[in-house]
Amino acid sequence: MRKILVVGAGQSGLQLALGLQSHGYEVTLMSNRTADEIRSGRVMSTQCMFDTALQHERDLQLNFWESQAPKIEGLGVSVAAPGSHDPGPTQRAIDWVGRLDGYAQSVDQRVKMAGWMETFAQRGGQLVIHGAAVGDLDYFSRTYDLVLVAAGKGELVSMFARDPERSPYAEPQRALAVAYVHGLGPRPEHPEYDAVRCNLVPGVGELFIMPTLTTSGRADILFWEGIPGGPLDVFNGVKDPAEHLSLTLELMEKFTPWEYARATQVELTDAGGTLAGRYAPTVRNPIGRLPSGGLVLGVADVVVANDPITGQGSNSASKCAAAYLASILEREDKPFDEEWMRQTFDRYWATASHVTKWTNAMLAPPPEHILNLIGAAGQLPPVANRFANAFNDPADFEDFFYEPEKTEAYLASVAGA
Structure with a gap:
């Protein structure tokens, strides 16, 4: 049985830990707070999860609040x-x-993370309540087949270098x-x-x-x-x-x-x-190197942190957990080496790159063709619907959003339909 350590009990860390647990992996989850402390603490985020991300939760039967949360x-x-x-x-x-x-749907992360954490423990997962430092991971990395870092704030993030080519903003926007x-x-x-x-x-x-x-x-x-x-x-x-x-x-x-x-x-x-x-939107190198030479793989916000202007944080976290879970299951008993880690991140980046491109575009003053597009949606319901549904699949923006020619051709096709 392969042993995996997940550090960080947010949307991605918990979804991944519970998913691995359901497939028979021996999973240890590290959180700096107990479920009760999370539930009674301060709100951690805004979140609105669209259909694809919600389906990842349904696939793992973790949609505990689906009937209660507003649709x-x-x-x-x-x-x-x-x-x-x-x-x-x-x-x-x-x-x-x-x-x-x-x-x-949106479920307050205090409700969801506390509930999921209790479920993980009830199902026999090892829950360690401890704020992890780099030195802790150095020690743990020798006893686990894979260490995943899903704690998006604090010292651990500094292990993952900023990727300047994918991070146009150095300051919060x-x-x-x-x-x-x-x-x-x-x-x-x-x-x-x-x-x-x-x-x-x-x-x-x-x-x-x-x-x-x-x-x-x-x-x-x-x-x-x-x-x-x-x-x-x-x-x-x-x-x-x-x-x-x-x-x-x-x-x-x-x-x-x-x-x-x-x-x-x-x-x-x-x-x-x-x-x-506030925080600066940042894409980081997905692999962290420990002082002993061991490697850890960054998850979700640790490696791709976008501004929440496009409401994608929890969606991206869910999609990252689903992509990583698939890569881990496919690896079977082969080593989780550096090449595998990079391929695993690249699989997630295939979807995350669209989110980052769109989010960074929305942070800038909108060009004229975007204002025309948003204006046209008021007269043309198919345009409004397509724009709304692209929040679920941001890759669709490639076909009608970024380039004035594509936007004009799209609007002409809808108006003429």
């Missing part, structure tokens, strides 16, 4: 009308909702601020089904709103992404959750009044329901 059937885009931001835009230049072919709330009113347009809302405020940033399942049931996530140094970049140093929420709402009233109108009665889900921070 997200649409994805809407609004663009604030240009004009004075003092007092700010009062209307939208663009507003539409595309329908998803397969529904998306957005300041992030998240609030989980109860009491958000329904969307005035199509309130009969749940949708994610993407509100773009040119030159300022973005507000995303997504229905979720949290520790206290159904809720909504209010998520600001502010251009650094701009009017949304005001959460740094705000420690009080109530102050964080009131700042969130103040900015909604100023920059997205159509969303603020349904947020006048909201309250935080819990004292841990806020999060703020």
Whole structure:
């Protein structure tokens, strides 16, 4: 029986550990927190998982919350009308909702990671509650056939060198601020089904709103992404959750009044329901070398960390876990050597590269043909639907998004249909 160590108990680390466990591998999982500490702690992320990523969970029968979590059937885009931001835009230049072919869902990672961790232990997995340092991995690497590093923050990430060719940004491109709330009113347009809302405020940033399942049931996530140094970049140093929420709402009233109108009665889900921070989007070398010469393989955010502007983090983590699981199973009893590690990462990069390209494009000011595309989606439902479904399969953007000629040809074909 092959012995595998997974360091980090997030979406990818846990999905991979549980998947390997179900195939008879002897798996040890290292987490710096217990399930109870995760469940009662601060929110860790925003997450909206689309159909392909959800299917990876279903395939492993880990979709424990599928019947409880809101079914997200649409994805809407609004663009604030240009004009004075003092007092700010009062209307939208663009507003539409595309329908998803397969529904998306969001489960608070405190709920999911705590539940999955308990399941892993109940199924006989070895759970080690300990923050791992490089020295620990040096020791462990001698007793395991493979060490996977899925802890996206802290000292371990420094083992994986930045890949400058795949990392165009050296600095964070957005300041992030998240609030989980109860009491958000329904969307005035199509309130009969749940949708994610993407509100773009040119030159300022973005507000995303997504229905979720949290520790206290159904809720909504209010998520600001502010251009650094701009009017949304005001959460740094705000420690009080109530102050964080009131700042969130103040900015909604100023920059997205159509969303603020349904947020006048909201309250935080819990004292841990806020999060703020920033990080530079980075692709890293997937192989880490230990002082003793042993090798470890980086997983998900450790090796490909994109800005959350395209909502791909948990989707990419799920897809990475699925790709790595397939590569490990195919390897059977052969050694997990450096060449295998590189091929395993390349298999994941085949999908991740599309996410990175699209995300980095969305962080830049949109060129004219993209504004035309987003505008046309308001008149042409097939365009809105295709744009929405590309969140599930970002590779599709290659055919209609990046090059003005392809965008124009696509819009002409839909308009003429």
